[in-house]
Amino acid sequence: MNDLAARSALTPPRRRHGLGWWLAIAAVAVALVLLPFLVKNYRVFQFNLVLVYAIAVLGLNMLTGYNGQISLGHGAFYAIGGYAAAVLMERAGLPYGATLPVAALLCFVLGFLMGFPALRLGGHYLALATLALALAVPQLLKHKAIEGWTGGVQGIVLTKPEPPFTLRLFGQSLNADRWLYFVTLAVGALMFLLAWNLLRGRVGRALIAIRDHPIAAAAMGINLPLYKSLTFGVSAAFTGVAGALGAVVVAFVSPDSYGSFLSITILVGVVIGGLASIPGAIFGAIFIQYVPNLADEISKSAPWAIYGIFLIVFMYLMPGGVMGILRKAWARWRVGAAAAPPSPAAPQGEHRP
Amino acid sequence: MEAFLHQVFSGLANGCIYGSVALALVMIYQATHHLNFAQGEMATFSTFIAWALIQRGWPYWAAFALTVGLSFAAGLLIQRIILRPIERAPVLTNVIVFIGLLVIFNSLAGWLFDHTVKAFPSPFPQNSILATRWFSAHEMGSFLVMMAVLALLYAFFRFTPVGLAMRAAALNPESARLVGIRVSWMLAMGWGLAAAIGAIAGMMVAPSVFLDPNMMAGILLYGFAAALLGGIDNPLAAVAGGLIVGVLENLLGAYVIGTELKLTVALVLIVGTLTLRPNGLFGKQVVTRV
């Protein structure tokens, strides 16, 4: 199979986007801009959390979905990003915008270093190693040696940034939460664009090759250790940025906010949204933010049992996540056109080299 | 010196706890090649059932036997009803379902039996002949129970046709089917066995740590670490792994790094060991062919 065929098998052909497409995009953009002014503050706060989680889920998806390295420890990077923001803002007086690149860089380095043991460990062993990381980070954050910076067990209260200008729409003013909505939306869009750019070209194909056929990939000349460690680093950086934004949105960090369940929750978001999918991150984030609240409404006495049932039902109906179902529906809709190429997210087994 | 020995033996006793959970995890892994994250909560739920029976006046061993039986049946049913439909789905889909089971069992236990701490009786009275200077009667007793379970498992897998069939089904399902083994039922039995072992582990652990819905939350991680340290496919190694983790944790906390960081350091050491020996201390080297 020559290179051209291989490339076309993995990348959907470039479509000319018609006017309808661009109008739809514009409509969505306008809706997103107006949305915070149409609802109460509390909802805007929840939207902010969804956007933050989406970035975190995207980060993990890069590692687990595209590259097949399971991580039960991304909560650790989320925590480090959050604390980086808190410490820099409250102790060093940096503006919140500047904390994002620092969080990204710090988490990239840590993630990259984490890549080294990850090279030797696979599957369950890597899961344990990353879970260990998730458990170690809150312990380290509490330690009295760095209490002066981290606030120890008490945590750090952040000052929510005020919007730099005033604005009123539909009777609601642009307050801190709404301003943060636009900030997280902008950062989120940027991160998604970055991820899309990174993953659609050679890099994305290399990651998928490493996931599905590591030995063949190495034989083809892909530098496995470098790619795997870099992926870990980038994935951690994304989640770190999410953590920093999360800290600003919630305006509080403490070791209790970053337990091991957070890492598991992010993984849930990845699988529910759809492995190896960028837009899936949004659906995953919506799930992990809203379904616990929904479960609480349904049953006050055993809400998490309801949440568990939701998880199981979702996995039955959509084993490939939300994007899995959407892709199938989209493919069926296009069945009339030329045979749709297999998507890069097809699980191992459907994909013959 | 005496204090040091006390720490070591206390670590061994704790290690028994971790080892018994590790045993259940290895059991499921051997049968299904999946790590069941819900193992701890299932064990806790089984222990609650035993507790409820004892509260109603059942004698200990009768409650024990019924609980183990019910847990076996429940494990079997869970595999047949909940897990079978997604057998072919990607690994992570299964993982999410395990997580779902975890939260369901935890939540149900809290709802049905409330969240206060309960004492669970030990079948080994404090002054029986089992008590030694370094180990309490219960600690000795639960160690012996675990060894007995291990021996029974070994005998089952080695010498009975069903055990052989289960091993075949896990190792090579396609060939096993060709020979006439009902692979699905073997998987279900594997789950049943693991649930039963989990129940035994829970009932052995509860007298030492008290029974509440979050009883296994901390222990599961250690069990996980122990199972992987020993080598995920080897039950005896899992128990050994548990003992090592128990002693390591105690000694680190008491003498090396203090209790605030002992979990971190213990985990770092375990992960470091795994990096050097990626299949566990006693695991078999797995060679992949292109």
Next chain:
Amino acid sequence: MNRKQFTFAAAAVALAFAAPAGAQKKYDPGADDKEIKIGAIHPYSGPASAYGTIGKAIGAYFAKVNDEGGVNGRKIKYIPLDDGYNPAKTVEMARKLVEEDEALLVFNPLGTASNTAIQKYLNQKKVPQLFVATGATKWGDPKNFPWTMGWQPAYQSEAKIFAAHILETKPNAKIAVLFQNDDYGKDYLKGFEDGLGDKAKGMIVAKISYEVTDPTVDSQMLSLKASGADTFFNITTPKFAALAIKKAAEIGWKPTHYLNSVSASVGSVLTPAGVDNAVGIYTASYLKDPTDPQFQKGKEWDDWLGWMKKYNAAGDIKDVNNVYGYTAAQGLVQVLKQCGDNLTRENVMKQAASLDLTLPMLLPGVVVKTSADDFYPLEREMLARFDGKTWVLQGKVYGR
């Protein structure tokens, strides 16, 4: 009409308008003629789920109040939310209560970190953060946080009681401390060390922490025994208190044992640990323990037992968390009663800062007392010693 008559008429008209103003009802969001919305945040899931009992008890008490006609003719609408002991979730729940459910106030949020996370927000929004369920010392700060008020005796004051008792009775004691490695544990420890003053360094021979995720505290107890201490200050939450007491007995360590009030429940701590192992333990109490036979009679007991059976039947009679919830709810109802028809948030805080009463399940001598610069409603405690059946009060009432 002439000038005099005009003045009279004007005065009469003015009076006519002024009079109803005094009897006018004033409401803030969450209150109206029919009902008062009370929001509460407790951990019903997660590592601290045992404290969900408090939230349930509070709801059960409000149900009783509603059955009896409500407060000043208004029913209480109770909005209990679960934060799973995760401060990020507490922030979300607090915002929900204020912005979506529009509750009048946030009642009895539990946990130091959880309350720290929402303190700034609630004070900014001028919503009462009333009777928080934590003894951290920082909640009584009306100057900086006028909308936040504590409830139970501060951990540091309680620890000072123990320290004072040790200095009185055993000035050469060698003390070992076991504490939970979080805000609560460290707060108690600080109070204890402050209470001992300069003698702290000499007297405390070992202080070891544990994490909530630890399965046992066996190793810590062994180390504490090995330190040679003859006095033990036990700063643990219920499950770990029971483990510590049991282990101490198992390894044959019999120090003079001081247990923090958080874990002083006979039903949920001493019974699982083994009541024989707990004989001689000291604690400080402010609530009547429901297993104490000396309190199991009289109107207060009958009321409480009747309420448990009718409204909180799923609750454990031996669990002092139910007494806690009952009493805290009574405190709130008193505040609401005092508000009368002026149910603004400002008035709620004003009334909360003007309390001087006793409540039926508080120990005799313990009062609920607040003022404009005293935001600690409960400050008094009594030392008590366990005799194998119940806590025997030692008579002296400590605290302001």
